[in-house]
């Protein structure tokens with residue numbers, strides 16, 4: 001295995017992100033995860049069943065269903081994955097998407113996160129699920145993972161790219177993914193057509209201590225690092241019902257209005273990009 005750069009946290013910004021996720025116990029993440037033991041830190045897609053409105057536990061379960069549906073769509077775009085392949089979940093949170101990938105493909109998954117608390121939680125989940133031999137979580141920086149060159153058939157980022165420089169990230173992914181491998185991203189990005197960061201997008205940045213990139217930055221950084229998009233899916237319309245449901249729920253965090261405003265005014269997109277390494 002290649003040598004991991006030390007320290008894992010390179011600067012004050014990364015230390016503040018790690019501190020945020022180490023301390024995070026948000027009911028919108030924990031209560032939804034408790035529904036079936038898959039813990040997600042991403043948003044949902046698809047229409048919701050209006051009969052859940054007014055029933056707290058049913059609303060929680062419905063939001064969780066939409067978040068799991070989002071991860072299924074991400075996995076749909078990974079291409080031809082075999083049990084012998086090794087995948088990487090870059091910014092793996094509490095591990096939900098990694099476990100789904102292992103269940104679907106039967107392959108190895110390495111998750112990396114800069115939150116030691118999340119890594120410990122996800123490894124305990126792997127142990128409870130009896131998949132510790134195949135699904136492992138590491139306290140590592142996705143900008144410098146230390147995994148062997150060419151070791152990953154596919155990598156995904158599920159709502160993590162707004163924390164890093166895209167050129168540095170995709171240079172590392174280009175090292176890890178051999179030619180013909182796949183990268184899939186789901187992210188929020190701002191709209192170059194409507195201009196710079198809107199007020200609502202700035203509010204989202206401030207809430208999560210992140211730096212949402214413009215849509216153009218993704219395609220430039222991918223092209224600069226040998227990735228060619230094969231699918232680009234605008235999931236914006238599909239995620240709006242999730243936010244409308246969440247805004248009416250007991251686990252709303254206060255960031256629902258900026259998301260709904262940003263999506264509806266067109267200053268922000270929820271985008272899936274699948275790209276091949278050439």
Ligand SMILES: C[S@@+](CC[C@H](N)C(=O)[O-])C[C@H]1O[C@@H](n2cnc3c(N)ncnc32)[C@H](O)[C@@H]1O
Nearest residue numbers: 040041042091092093113114141142158160163
């Ligand atoms: C919004 S959460 C998404 C978690 C997960 N992908 C999911 O869908 O549930 C963002 C994650 O990115 C991770 N992260 C942020 N910057 C990172 C970095 N430089 N290297 C590794 N992980 C990072 C955080 O620790 C956190 O786990």
